[in-house]
Amino acid sequence: MARRKLTPTRLKPARLSPRDVLHVGSGGMRSRPLRVVLSALGIAIGVATMIAVVGISASSKEQLLQRLDRLGTNMLVAEPGESMFAGESVKLPKHAVGMVSRIDGVEQAGATGTVEESVRRNEKVPENETGGISVQAASEGLLKVVRGEVGSGGWLNKANGRYPAVVLGHVSAARLGIGAAGQQVWLGDRYFTVVGILEPLPLAPELERAALVGWEAAERFLGFDGHPTAVYERSTRDSVRDVRSLLAPSLDPQNPQNIKVTDPSAKLQAKAAMEGAFSSLLLGLGGIALLVGGVGVANTMIISVLERRFEIGLRRSLGAARGQIRIQFITESLLLSGLGGLAGVLLGAAATGIFARVDGLPWVVPLWAVGGGFATTLVIGTVAGLYPAVRAARLSPTLALHAA
Incomplete structure (x- = not known):
């Protein structure tokens, strides 16, 4: 085995x-x-x-x-730039809002104009104590263009825009000690009634420190010459680039280089991109x-x-x-x-x-x-x-x- x-x-x-x-x-x-x-x-x-x-x-x-989504990125601002000739000031035409409104793609337009006056709480406050508040003539359509909201009172219209009425930015109201509409401030050589106080305006922070009066009232009572110093417009999203290229030639065909066009939302976009x-x-x-x-x-x-x-x-x-x-x-x-x-x-x-x-x-x-x-x-x-x-x-x- x-x-x-x-x-x-x-x-x-x-x-x-x-x-x-x-x-x-x-x-x-x-x-x-x-x-x-x-x-x-x-x-x-x-x-x-x-x-x-x-x-x-x-x-x-x-x-x-x-x-940004709420405010939109389709708003542009046109302002006078630097003239080619030293000592020569650049002015926008008086009918700048109408000229911009006729551009294809523009849906809304408004304007402000600088008024050489100061706004104070009363006539006893010295004129040089302005508190950093500017006085601006404002068109009726401005609030819609900047998508602003009125916190107290109302906005300028055809009725109150002809009389001594003023709308204050929320910073201006705080500096003047105005808490609600209905009070008065000294502007120029008379009292103006505060008809509204604006909420913060992220796309137009310059208006937060301004006292806004009607276009006609500014000409009648404050010696405003009628020339805008800033034109705000909103266009369709698809036409923003085209409108931007046409704004300066439309406002000053002979010297378009004298017009400065800016995008207020660019700062917020850059801030969002740089966040973190x-x-x-x-x-x-x-x-x-x-x-x-x-x-x-x-x-x-x-x-x-x-x-x-x-x-x-x-x-x-x-x-x-x-x-x-x-x-x-x-x-x-x-x-x-x-x-x-x-x-x-x-x-x-x-x-x-x-x-x-x-x-x-x-x-x-x-x-x-x-x-x-x-x-x-x-x-x-x-x-x-x-x-x-x-x-x-x-x-x-x-x-x-x-x-x-």
């Missing part, structure tokens, strides 16, 4: 299921909850700082974009806090390896492979960092919400910031747990049990 040749078979360690990996990886966290909380706190602070910085910046930008540019420093500080948190996690894992040498040696003597020891401690590091990352995301979102509520901003937390912040914590957790895991896997079972 022939004997069978027995060949030795190499034993292979059983594979750990994901459930087993999660169980052994969280064992150290369950046994030392206070250390887990303190270690995760550094990660949480770093992530919360980054989420809050990005969230507050995004909320401010969203508010600007909403304001100054948050780089705070993001850097958040990143440093996150790195410090990662160092804390690595330190915690190294101490955990030293304290659990008996557990490591026992598992190795019962057949656990080095790879299983490594995955145990890397999993524990990932769970520790992930816990801190989750807490940081919640804290950052809450901080953004509180700031937005206090400042009246829309609450915006970009998903990329949440995902990026949490993914960063996982990367840091992996790196922080790699060395302790390798060190634990290299422990000799005999020496580990003997040292214990």
